[in-house]
Amino acid sequence: MTTTTAGIAPAGRPKSALLGTARRILKTYRLGGRAIVAAPLLVALAIVPELAQHVVEIKLGMFASTDAFRALANDPLRWGFGYAKIAGFWLAILAVARFWAVGCSLSRLVRPGWPMIARLALGLVAIATAAFVTEWLKTQAAPLAPALDLAYTVVQAILFVYIVGALLGDGRATLRWSATAGIPRAVFMLLLLAVAFGPAQLLHMANHKLAIGAPVPIVWLAMLWDGLFVGLFAALVGSALYVGFHDGPGWRGWERPLDA
Numbered sequence: 001m002t003t004t005t006a007g008i009a010p011a012g013r014p015k016s017a018l019l020g021t022a023r024r025i026l027k028t029y030r031l032g033g034r035a036i037v038a039a040p041l042l043v044a045l046a047i048v049p050e051l052a053q054h055v056v057e058i059k060l061g062m063f064a065s066t067d068a069f070r071a072l073a074n075d076p077l078r079w080g081f082g083y084a085k086i087a088g089f090w091l092a093i094l095a096v097a098r099f100w101a102v103g104c105s106l107s108r109l110v111r112p113g114w115p116m117i118a119r120l121a122l123g124l125v126a127i128a129t130a131a132f133v134t135e136w137l138k139t140q141a142a143p144l145a146p147a148l149d150l151a152y153t154v155v156q157a158i159l160f161v162y163i164v165g166a167l168l169g170d171g172r173a174t175l176r177w178s179a180t181a182g183i184p185r186a187v188f189m190l191l192l193l194a195v196a197f198g199p200a201q202l203l204h205m206a207n208h209k210l211a212i213g214a215p216v217p218i219v220w221l222a223m224l225w226d227g228l229f230v231g232l233f234a235a236l237v238g239s240a241l242y243v244g245f246h247d248g249p250g251w252r253g254w255e256r257p258l259d260a
Contacts, residue, residue, distance in 0.1 A: 024247050025195050027247065027258065028243045031239035032236035033232070035096050038099075039235075045091045046085075047227050047231040049087070052085075053078065054223035054226065056077055057078060063211050096238025097242040100242040123163035127155075127159050134152040158186070161173060161186045162178040165178065165182070181250055188248035193244065197236075197237055200232070200236055200237075204230065207225065211226075
């Protein structure tokens, strides 16, 4: 079998690409499950606000019927807790991804250092600037809007790799590297994110639908389960970010052996 200089089969070969991708999907789910035990405080960042919002929803009578669910979906009190839920969910995702990258060390996780903070800030400012410039150019040259949107998508992919690399503490992830060697990782991370997010979101939505119109004790049990499940949901997505970057392919194939 032809191998790269690192002794790893090229991902360009169909069998190697499919097998390597399958193993990395399995690793994503394995790490997502392990995070529940290995990093419960991080997972709780998603669980606690989710459960708090469910308490409010039940007290409002949101699960009494489909009509009540729709009528109360935009209730200000519900959304007050909803913003905290969204923030907690994303904090858990990013924390879990970094947790695996720093060798499961909570002390290293909470001490990112100024270089990492500066790189993250640069990436976020760059994305905001690119979005602003793209929208401004579209107002000046409407016929070029499709091309500008395509260019912005490419810029987003580059900056996505750069920001994740900064979060995970990977010194390779400069803007230049992200725009060249990092592109396959951007694609692979999106693939793993879809594989992790899609099924979990479907289960999350199904749990809500099953609770609508159920007896109150069943609703409480369903929402308790859902709150705990959202912790696993966040852990899966965070693990997908980590595995996608850490174990993703380069242009010539898989760049490192798949570890535990």
